[in-house]
Structure formats: C-alpha cells, structure tokens
Amino acid sequence: VAIGTAAGGPPADTARTPGAGRRPAEPAPEAGCTGGEALARYLQAQAASFLRGLSLRGENETEADALLCGSARRIAGVLHTYRPLTDEAWAEHLRAELGWMAALLGREPEYTGRLARLLEALRRLSAAGDAADSAAPPTLGAARAAALLERQLTLARTRAHSATLQAMGSGRFHAVADAIAVLASEVPLTPAAGHTATSVLPPLAGQAYTRLADAVDALPLHRAGHPYNAEAVEAALGAELTADLRDAPWHQVRVLLRLTRYAAEVPGAGDAGATHLSEAAQLLQRHHEAAESASAVAAAARTPRIAPATAYALGVLHADQRHEVEAARFAFSWLWQTGSAPHARSGLPDRQFSAAPGARSQ
C-alpha cells in the first residue's frame, strides 16, 4: 500500500496512520498568512527557546541542555522538511552545525540514562520483585557487573561533559549561537515562501509523513507483532555488525518520526495523527535505548581479565536488553497497525484480560 503522491498532506489512509484520537490541531494561522510567515514564527520561537537555554546554563545545566538540544533538533528538522522555503546554502550549513551541537549535548544525558537503565535491570534480574525476596543480596556476579558498568559509563559521561564544556567555549559554538540569535529576528526566505501557508506547508509535511510511512512499511512488523518471536535476540552472540544492520531500519524510522512530528508543529502544516506519532516515538526511543544499552553491556564484557561470574551476569543482562528491544518492536507494531499500544511490561498486571493486545484490533 504505497501512497501514490506526496502532495496533499498526511494521507487519510487509517490503515497506515495510527488514526483515532488525534490531538486538537495547532491554532491555524490567520487567513492569508504566508508559508514563510508561519515557518518564520515557528523558527523564531525555537530560537528564543535556544537563547533561553543558553542563559539558563549557569543555573541548571541539565535543564538548559535539554532546552538547547530540543530547539536545535527542531530548527534543524523543520529546515529540512520545509527546505524549499528558506535559502538553501544557509539552511544546509545551519542544519549541519545544529546537528553537531545536538549530538554533543545529547551524549551526557544518554550515558546517565543508560547507566540508570542497566542498574535497574540488574536489580530486577538479581532479586525478585516482591518485598520478601528483595532482601536477598544480589549475587556476586551481578554486583561486580554493576560496579563495572558504573565505572565505564560514569567515565564516558564525565568525558562527554568535558567535551561539551570545551565545545561551548569554541568559536564554532559561538558561531552557531550567533546564527540562532540572527534567526530569532530574521529568517532568509525564498520566493516560494510567499504563497499561503495552507498551500505550501501541508504538501511538504505530507512528504515527510510519506517517507516515514514507507520506512515503516519496510519494517518486519508482522513478525515483530508476534510476541516472543526472538528476532531481536537472534545473533545476540554473533558479529556485532549483524545486529547493528538489523536494528538500523528501526533507528531510521525513529529519526523520520521525529522529523514528521516537528514538521507538524508548524501551525498550518496539518495534523499527522500527532498524539499517536508521539506515542510511537516514545516506543522507538525505548527501542533505541535498549539496543544501545545492550551494546554497552557487550562492550563491558570485552574488558580484559574480568571474572567469569561478572561475564555471566553481563551475558544475562545483554540478552535481557535485547528482549527489551523485541518488546519495544512488538508494542510499536501493534500501535502502528491498530492505533493502540498493547500493555507490555508497563501494563497493569491486574488489568482485565480482555483488554490485552488484540482485543481492540477488531
């Protein structure tokens, strides 16, 4: 089921769109507003948020970095989706620089999150869930594996922190900040941006959606929708390259989802089932984190001279994270195909059985 033409905004084909329950559309731009005006307003708001992030850095680094990262990604994404509306050379350069910055700023929180995820998983794997059992001490292997991961990921985080600080003092960073400050007052538009917003924005947003939908169609959704199909775990002990190649299309969809969501945030762009896209994005974020965590565990297991008990615990943890990858794919498949997520680990254990996956697919 390919969407024939990219023009005309997000398709109405509900078999491909997580359809029901869309969030209310953004306020429509005033009548007669041009595409350039709508885009410029969005970019300026993001630029202001970026500058707020910069000034906040002295007080709260974590919050500031999240603001900087979020607006950098949004500006870059929207410049990509609506590229016929802005000066090409300028946009191309700014996007590259914002990409560099967002990647840089994203690294530290990623390591923090990864460590928390892995320590939590080790706790779950080494003691049972209920109070009575949780008194049991973790096994030696699990404790050592936790210590090893803590050491390695804390080191990585510290390095990322230094790299960020150093980059922020660099001329390259100041140039990006200057460009954003200019953007806050002035966006270099093309003549095409002079058409009405409702005539130029939806087709471009629709193209972004089509790219996403095509990429999702190429995923093995049918297999992923069968629980415990073990695809994501296959090759867990094989060459790392094989596993990476198999994860890549899912990571690509995650990126396209982000672009589609940002594109829809521009007022007048139309609404591509935004609520469900954001749910889907969260699932693929979980997919990404689990896959990256599994790789971090595999890397830790290659540390020379670790004890067999440590290696064993890391092996269990690796497989556990690959199963988390599989669980995220399962949930994404159901969300995409039925419009409602199944209740996986986060589901209520005492939920009515009839509310389990598939019950709503009819």
Add this chain to the structure above:
Amino acid sequence: VAIGTAAGGPPADTARTPGAGRRPAEPAPEAGCTGGEALARYLQAQAASFLRGLSLRGENETEADALLCGSARRIAGVLHTYRPLTDEAWAEHLRAELGWMAALLGREPEYTGRLARLLEALRRLSAAGDAADSAAPPTLGAARAAALLERQLTLARTRAHSATLQAMGSGRFHAVADAIAVLASEVPLTPAAGHTATSVLPPLAGQAYTRLADAVDALPLHRAGHPYNAEAVEAALGAELTADLRDAPWHQVRVLLRLTRYAAEVPGAGDAGATHLSEAAQLLQRHHEAAESASAVAAAARTPRIAPATAYALGVLHADQRHEVEAARFAFSWLWQTGSAPHARSGLPDRQFSAAPGARSQ
C-alpha cells in the same frame, strides 16, 4: 470462581475449561459395565504395553523405554485418581515403585533433549536466521559454551544410561515387572468398583480436574498473559532457590494436567476437553524443559576456570531460556483463558496480523 463440588465430572464452566473443539469421547463402556471392569481393562492394556516395552528392549532401547515410561506413568496416575476402586496398600506400593522406574527411565532422554535444545539455541543466538548471515562463524564464546554443555550433558546422559542398566538388572526392577505381569491378568478391586462405570468414574475424574483447575487458578495467569512481562526472567541472576520456588506452581500444574489426561483415558470417565488439555500439557512441557535447561546452563557457568567469553555466552543463553519459560507461560495463559493458543515463535511469520493473540478471544 471456585468449582463448588468435586462430584459430577468436569465442570461445564467454560471460563475455566479450554472449552471449544473437544475431541470425540472415548467409546463408552457397554451398558452395565462396572467401574472396576472399565478400570481393569485400561490397566490391563497399559500393562500389556509395559510388557511389550520390556521385550522390545533388546532391539530398540529408545522406543522400548518410551513405552515403559508411558505405561508406568499411566498406571500410576490412574491408580492415584481412581484409588477408591482398587486395594489401597497394593496400589500405594505399586505407584511408588512405578514412580521410581519412570523417573529413572526418563532421565536419559531428558539429557538428550536438553543438549539438543541448548545447542540449537546457541546456534540461533550466535548466527542470524537467514542464509546470508548463517555463514558467519559462531563467536568463540558461543563455540566454547557449546563444547562445555556438550561435555557436561553427555556425561550426565551416560551416567543416566548406566544407572538405568544397573537398575534393570536389580531385584527391585524384577519385582515391578512381576507385579505388572500379574496386573495384566488380574486387578485387585474394592467393593466400590462394583457400581456402574458411569456412576463411579466421572466423579473421580472430576476431582482430578478440579485439583487441576484450582492449581491453574492460583497461577499468575493475568500477568503471564501480558507479553514481555519479564516475570520468568526476574531473579535470573538471583538465588537459584527463588527461581525454583516461582517455577514450582507451574510444574505442579504440569503434573496435575498429566493426571487429568490419564484419568480421562479410562473409557466412561467423561471428557475433560481432552484436545486442549493435551495442547496445554505440551506448553507446560516446553515450560519445564526451558526451566530445566536454564538451570543446566547456570550449573555449567559454575564450572571453575572457564573463560569470561564462555561465561558471557552462557549468561546470554540462560536469559534466553528464561524468556522461553516466559513465552510458554504466555501461550499457556492464552490457551487456558481463550481456548486457543497464540502464535508465538512457532507461528507463521507471515500470518495475517488479525490472527494474532486476542483476535479470537471475542
């Protein structure tokens, strides 16, 4: 939802019975046939099968042992379920001896199956499924883990084989064989066995079913019915005792299922949804094999002086087998509650999405 009384045969409560699609009932005993006659005929057929197994041992040991084991379990199970109908002291003693024998004979094929299962899982984990990837050599850790498991499980199998041979030459074994030879012609019945089969057999078979249904009710079926709930994997790194305690109720249900199935094989006992009970039994057999395999892997990982890469591969394999435990619980939960098994790993990957779990639960 407790079944109020044990009398009256398997309850019609379809919420608890895997209900639809029962197999046609066993041929009913002739009118006026007593419970004792029906039971004796079944026991005599099983005794004949046992004796056939004994005489077959010179030609085909594997097939012979399967026959011996199957009829020993059936005779013991049926003597248990219908114990008011046979001499108590005689039945009690024979059951204990048959239990000893069945356990003995079952060990060798168990080790064979466990090794095959684990080597197959290692293959799946170390190379990808499709032809292009399967050319990749297994990693060193996976190859060493396979060699270690092969060594340990082959040794265990050889020991089990010797133990069986030795036991078969013992006076204890000959006494069991003699008792079965007597059983083939004569069953010591009680006065209660003189009532008609249709009046005495169904209530006793119903009691067996009630014990099964009560035990299933006590299982965390709701949680198990949510895919990827990770309960079976919890404590994978914890004290082995904890994991064993959590598996025990499932193993207990497997034993009760077997008793219920054997009880229903006696003509005139009534039909407790035999087709689905046999499907359910297969799932719990898979559950049992995966749990035992995970324990065997944990034991192998405690071998002194193994390389970290070997230990890592064993850790991945252990978690994988615990996930197989979880997958079996998931399938059992769905089968028990909806009367149809979901399509887990063995399902067709290109199956219609709407045929996935839950679609038939409405």
